[in-house]
Amino acid sequence: xAAPWLSLRLVAPMWNGTRGIHRLGGAVVPExxxxxxxxxxxxxxxxxxxxxxxxxxxxxxxxxxxxxxxRSFTWLEEQHGPYSAGAFFILKQGxxxxxxxxxxxxPDKYGHFSPEFWNFREVPIEAVxxxxxxxxxxxxxxxxxxxxxxxxxxxxxxxxxxxxxxxLYPLADSLQELSLAGCPHVSERGLACLHHLQNLRRLDIxxxxxxxxxxxxxxxxxxxxxxxxxxxxxxxxxLKLGPEEQPQDTASPVLA
Amino acid sequence: xxxxxxxxxxxRGLLTRRPGTRRGGFSLDWDGKVSEIKKKIKSxxxxxxxxxxxxxxxLPPEHSDVVIVGGGVLGLSVAYWLKKLESRRGGxxxxxxxxxxxxxxxxxxxxxxxxxQQFSLPENIQLSLFSASFLRxxxxxxxxxxxxxxxxxxxxxxxLLLASEKDAAAMESNVKxxxxxxxxxxxxxxxxxRNKFPWINTEGVALASYGMENEGWxxxxxxxxxxxxxxxxxxxxxxxxxxxxxxxxxxxxxTTDDEMVILKRIHEVHVKMDHSLEYQPVECAxxxxxxxxxxxxxxxxxxxxxxxxxxxxxxxxxxxxRKRYVYVWHCPxxxxxxxxxxxxxxxxxxxxxxxGSNYLGGRSPxxxxxxxxxxxxxxxxxxxxxxWPHLALRVPAFETLKVQxxxxxxxxxxxxxxxxxVGPHPxxxxxxxxxxxxxxxxxxxxxxxxxxxxxxxxGSFQTIDLSPFLFNRFYLGEKTQENNIM
Numbered sequence: 001x002a003a004p005w006l007s008l009r010l011v012a013p014m015w016n017g018t019r020g021i022h023r024l025g026g027a028v029v030p031e032x033x034x035x036x037x038x039x040x041x042x043x044x045x046x047x048x049x050x051x052x053x054x055x056x057x058x059x060x061x062x063x064x065x066x067x068x069x070x071r072s073f074t075w076l077e078e079q080h081g082p083y084s085a086g087a088f089f090i091l092k093q094g095x096x097x098x099x100x101x102x103x104x105x106x107p108d109k110y111g112h113f114s115p116e117f118w119n120f121r122e123v124p125i126e127a128v129x130x131x132x133x134x135x136x137x138x139x140x141x142x143x144x145x146x147x148x149x150x151x152x153x154x155x156x157x158x159x160x161x162x163x164x165x166x167x168l169y170p171l172a173d174s175l176q177e178l179s180l181a182g183c184p185h186v187s188e189r190g191l192a193c194l195h196h197l198q199n200l201r202r203l204d205i206x207x208x209x210x211x212x213x214x215x216x217x218x219x220x221x222x223x224x225x226x227x228x229x230x231x232x233x234x235x236x237x238x239l240k241l242g243p244e245e246q247p248q249d250t251a252s253p254v255l256a
Numbered sequence: 257x258x259x260x261x262x263x264x265x266x267x268r269g270l271l272t273r274r275p276g277t278r279r280g281g282f283s284l285d286w287d288g289k290v291s292e293i294k295k296k297i298k299s300x301x302x303x304x305x306x307x308x309x310x311x312x313x314x315l316p317p318e319h320s321d322v323v324i325v326g327g328g329v330l331g332l333s334v335a336y337w338l339k340k341l342e343s344r345r346g347g348x349x350x351x352x353x354x355x356x357x358x359x360x361x362x363x364x365x366x367x368x369x370x371x372x373q374q375f376s377l378p379e380n381i382q383l384s385l386f387s388a389s390f391l392r393x394x395x396x397x398x399x400x401x402x403x404x405x406x407x408x409x410x411x412x413x414x415x416l417l418l419a420s421e422k423d424a425a426a427m428e429s430n431v432k433x434x435x436x437x438x439x440x441x442x443x444x445x446x447x448x449x450r451n452k453f454p455w456i457n458t459e460g461v462a463l464a465s466y467g468m469e470n471e472g473w474x475x476x477x478x479x480x481x482x483x484x485x486x487x488x489x490x491x492x493x494x495x496x497x498x499x500x501x502x503x504x505x506x507x508x509x510x511t512t513d514d515e516m517v518i519l520k521r522i523h524e525v526h527v528k529m530d531h532s533l534e535y536q537p538v539e540c541a542x543x544x545x546x547x548x549x550x551x552x553x554x555x556x557x558x559x560x561x562x563x564x565x566x567x568x569x570x571x572x573x574x575x576x577x578r579k580r581y582v583y584v585w586h587c588p589x590x591x592x593x594x595x596x597x598x599x600x601x602x603x604x605x606x607x608x609x610x611x612g613s614n615y616l617g618g619r620s621p622x623x624x625x626x627x628x629x630x631x632x633x634x635x636x637x638x639x640x641x642x643x644w645p646h647l648a649l650r651v652p653a654f655e656t657l658k659v660q661x662x663x664x665x666x667x668x669x670x671x672x673x674x675x676x677x678v679g680p681h682p683x684x685x686x687x688x689x690x691x692x693x694x695x696x697x698x699x700x701x702x703x704x705x706x707x708x709x710x711x712x713x714x715g716s717f718q719t720i721d722l723s724p725f726l727f728n729r730f731y732l733g734e735k736t737q738e739n740n741i742m
Contacts, residue, residue: 007479045402055401059399059401163549166472188593189410192412192413192594193414213611214611216611
């Protein structure tokens, strides 16, 4: 949960500046490094109820923001069909969508995207690039509507964890490429439930900090999915890893 | 002499301002003088030192609204939901009494840690579903500011239950009920089983049910520590001690049919400290029996079951400790990463543990083979004779395995129908039960805690209706039997 803690660190020092009376009698806080800020914040939280309550409130607010982003668009699904609703969900989060035989649709830096996809009622979505999106377990409701999805990229998603991976089995018939690189909460326990995805041809599990033994995990996942090319970790860990290319702008590669 | 010294000292001490003495270098050592005078008085007068208020910081408080006997996952879950659902912040004072802070014999820590929705009773399925969503959102429920988020180490690999010919029909109807309640379970034929899990030997298997989502296993210690941390931050009192006595009052009342019935109300709980005879009488309004394997003793202390057999007064709490073994073994050619928790037709079960080809499992003994629950010693012959043959039959790779370690733990086994007891006692009106779950207490703890808290605060079950689990059924003889117990 990098985002909530980060915002707390940013807010608290400002708050300290305006409510100086709550600081201990005249103790001067130097410009200080991260560690010092954290221990002062800790001290204040342990000693003052209002600091604790404010931090708790900010944390709850961050969590409810993520919940709002991941609500189910059931009304949109009824009106415009599952593909458009799913596309709207991904584009709103900041990801990119590719319909079959069309180009990638991405939001620009202001978050605006072209509304042409509302007309694509019957056109299935082939590829989704949800890198750096705040998708969580509930948000996958909208993603699982896309029954013919072939390529899914969940790189660096901060809320994708083992529970989310256990929900991906409905896409087993069509999913051929999956990328989980850089997700901070995915561990080998979540990778174990990818065995349902028998049509998977390419799986990227590089840079997963929560995996305890990347080399061994790579071997076990390769055994589990014999037809799939598992990239990301070289089992001989001492060797230098080559640069990993993720071709997101071209059509989804189908590896035989 | 004293008369001359004291006014001299007093004059200096009172007329000159306090900061003056603080400035140091002051020749009159006032603090030293006080301690000397105290010592002189002590030596003159006999008896103990003049401590008007003895130190009771190690004792529990004298008054508490709710006393929870038992600090395992069920007791802490009830404490958490009581504090969460109370209408006014700080409105209820809760005290949790646990006899052993190391939790060396508590069922929670020794548990295999599985959670599954494959039960035959709809209430059990709903409890497990709620617990799964609780565990999934554990960092929202149990968030403590300035504590790191909890990592439950949850393996979402699911449960695979195998059924022989004679159990196949029951399994099909169970799966139908499970699907109705919202569990994601699917049925598999022996061919599909062989396809998906090539290491299984499907001889004797007619049908299998496989849980796809919200099933698996996790670390029970992490849940316990997380609950403990959160509950302490919400202001619950903890005490390490043993409940030795309930002081209660009785009242004779007439029912609507003009029958005399004696209702008891517990007023005080005597909590005895460890390694001493000292005890604290805690005045309380409600007592919750979440003592797990020791629940029957607590119930007997309250007078439950003291009466002629066959009457409501004579109905004891039918929960007793049963010892279960768990063995950990290493098998290099064993099933791979995708292995669910497999429960065989014979009752033997196993699951993977970690990345290194280690597995753990066991089997529930039959009634005749029940081991003596007096201690937690492990019987290794039980594995050789009763568990290994079944495992080797089901998974041929397990013919070569090496047992690394083993431990034993208690089930708070409900001898009546192997399901939990939840809710108030009909005669001892302020004792509530949350015990007797016979091996699935851990996975139902969040739901049961919420149900008991609702019962206490609102007077009835609000979200999940656990009326089939009330105490009355022991007297009325109505069993709520659960068929899928491991």
